[in-house]
Amino acid sequence: MIRMKKIAIIGSGAGGLITSSKLAKELSKEIKNEEVSITLYDKKTEQEFQPGYLEVAFRGTDPSKIKKRVNKLVNPGVNMVYENVEKVDLANRYIRTEGSDKNRDFDYLVISTGASPDYEQIPGLKEANRDFHTNADKSSLIYNEISNIKSGKIVVGIGGLPYKCPPSPNESAFMLDEYFTRKGIRDKVEIVYVTPFTRIYSAESISEVIEPIYKNRSIESITTFNTDTVDPEKKEITSLEGETLKYDHLFLTPPHKTAGFLKGSEYSDEDGWVKVDKKDLHITTYDNAFAIGDTTNIPISKAGVEAHLEGIVVGSNIIGDIRGTDKNYKFTGRTQCSMETGFHKATFVVGTYDRPVEKIEPSRMNYMEKKVMEEIYWSSLRGHYEWLFKYHFKEDYFLD
Numbered sequence: 001m002i003r004m005k006k007i008a009i010i011g012s013g014a015g016g017l018i019t020s021s022k023l024a025k026e027l028s029k030e031i032k033n034e035e036v037s038i039t040l041y042d043k044k045t046e047q048e049f050q051p052g053y054l055e056v057a058f059r060g061t062d063p064s065k066i067k068k069r070v071n072k073l074v075n076p077g078v079n080m081v082y083e084n085v086e087k088v089d090l091a092n093r094y095i096r097t098e099g100s101d102k103n104r105d106f107d108y109l110v111i112s113t114g115a116s117p118d119y120e121q122i123p124g125l126k127e128a129n130r131d132f133h134t135n136a137d138k139s140s141l142i143y144n145e146i147s148n149i150k151s152g153k154i155v156v157g158i159g160g161l162p163y164k165c166p167p168s169p170n171e172s173a174f175m176l177d178e179y180f181t182r183k184g185i186r187d188k189v190e191i192v193y194v195t196p197f198t199r200i201y202s203a204e205s206i207s208e209v210i211e212p213i214y215k216n217r218s219i220e221s222i223t224t225f226n227t228d229t230v231d232p233e234k235k236e237i238t239s240l241e242g243e244t245l246k247y248d249h250l251f252l253t254p255p256h257k258t259a260g261f262l263k264g265s266e267y268s269d270e271d272g273w274v275k276v277d278k279k280d281l282h283i284t285t286y287d288n289a290f291a292i293g294d295t296t297n298i299p300i301s302k303a304g305v306e307a308h309l310e311g312i313v314v315g316s317n318i319i320g321d322i323r324g325t326d327k328n329y330k331f332t333g334r335t336q337c338s339m340e341t342g343f344h345k346a347t348f349v350v351g352t353y354d355r356p357v358e359k360i361e362p363s364r365m366n367y368m369e370k371k372v373m374e375e376i377y378w379s380s381l382r383g384h385y386e387w388l389f390k391y392h393f394k395e396d397y398f399l400d
């Protein structure tokens with residue numbers, strides 16, 4: 001009798017869902033024959049479409065519109081365990097969940113626990129700031145606040161590194177500009193964008209594209225501004241460079257942190273990001289253990305497209321290992337983040353490990369592509385649109 005092979009996936013977000021979907025679809029026969037099991041761990045019973053946080057914060061979309069119950073998202077054959085993982089012992093190959101003393105063993109492991117705001121890093125930020133990176137409900141507080149603004153100074157931008165979705169702070173500046181322009185009070189509202197980078201966007205090609213938009217729309221930008229402290233009483237931010245900036249409203253993107261159980265583990269770096277091979281995503285010192293998505297230490301964007309393509313690579317290699325077929329699939333480093341520039345236009349941040357970020361002018365066509373992606377997002381995590389992903393990404397889909 002064949003011993004059942006146990007696959008454990010931690011995190012039911014963008015990376016964890018697509019990996020579980022691919023495995024469950026392609027290994028359905030093995031699952032039916034009890035040769036393979038797939039278990040997905042996450043305390044959350046509901047997932048959110050994170051790119052939608054911008055729409056909630058700056059266009060007033062109802063938060064409930066971007067939420068979906070996890071049990072509607074997992075494919076048949078995936079066992080959900082609604083518990084938080086608090087320990088992963090890779091040497092002895094077991095997982096412990098919060099409040100349990102049971103060791104749950106695995107043969108294959110995929111960690112996709114994402115990244116979340118870390119307010120501890122910047123004194124005063126938590127009290128002073130509203131962000132659109134925590135969850136849908138918190139994002140809606142921004143819309144409540146801007147709805148009451150008649151005049152004043154809004155400071156947005158990058159509060160610290162790393163964070164997810166690199167274009168999102170720039171998008172917040174453009175969307176605020178659109179909001180107040182449509183309201184007819186743009187001349188009464190000052191919008192200031194701050195960034196620790198030496199230019200408006202970290203990649204030069206995108207900076208060249210968006211700098212003129214900042215100028216044309218009178219959005220001020222302050223580069224090389226590393227937020228050090230915030231004084232909520234005086235409504236002031238001070239940078240490491242010694243600059244002090246006044247604000248009336250503060251919507252900074254906070255620096256992000258990894259899941260608690262990863263900090264201090266021997267397979268993570270000093271900040272808790274999991275050390276992986278940037279092409280096959282295996283955790284560098286272990287076999288059949290992988291990490292994907294925002295939680296890895298790969299120095300590329302923390303974005304959903306990467307999590308998705310990485311999940312496909314890891315899923316394909318696990319299937320190859322179980323079946324004794326090809327297991328040499330590799331991630332190309334492909335990124336594709338949309339950047340809305342306001343008034344129904346968008347650009348994309350597109351690059352790979354081998355190709356620098358392209359220069360793509362904002363257009364309505366790009367905006368429509370972004371909207372199509374929103375429509376198919378949830379089904380794509382169930383693996384329904386792989387033909388489209390393959391067609392769209394071509395040789396960047398994966399290397400074989």
Ligand SMILES: Cc1cc2nc3c(=O)[nH]c(=O)nc-3n(C[C@H](O)[C@H](O)[C@H](O)COP(=O)(O)OP(=O)(O)OC[C@H]3O[C@@H](n4cnc5c(N)ncnc54)[C@H](O)[C@@H]3O)c2cc1C
Pocket residue numbers: 010011012013014015016041042043044050051052053054083084085086112113114115132133134164165168259260261292293294295302303304305306307336337338
């Ligand atoms: C405002 C905003 C705009 C964005 N726009 C885009 C965009 O246009 N394009 C794009 O590609 N990406 C975008 N993103 C980024 C994208 O949403 C993330 O990069 C993507 O969700 C990462 O997937 P992941 O699987 O790594 O993490 P997540 O999707 O965040 O999932 C992580 C999961 O792990 C779970 N978890 C954490 N710790 C534990 C634990 N201890 N035990 C069990 N489970 C745990 C969490 O509960 C969560 O469900 C945006 C993000 C934001 C905030």
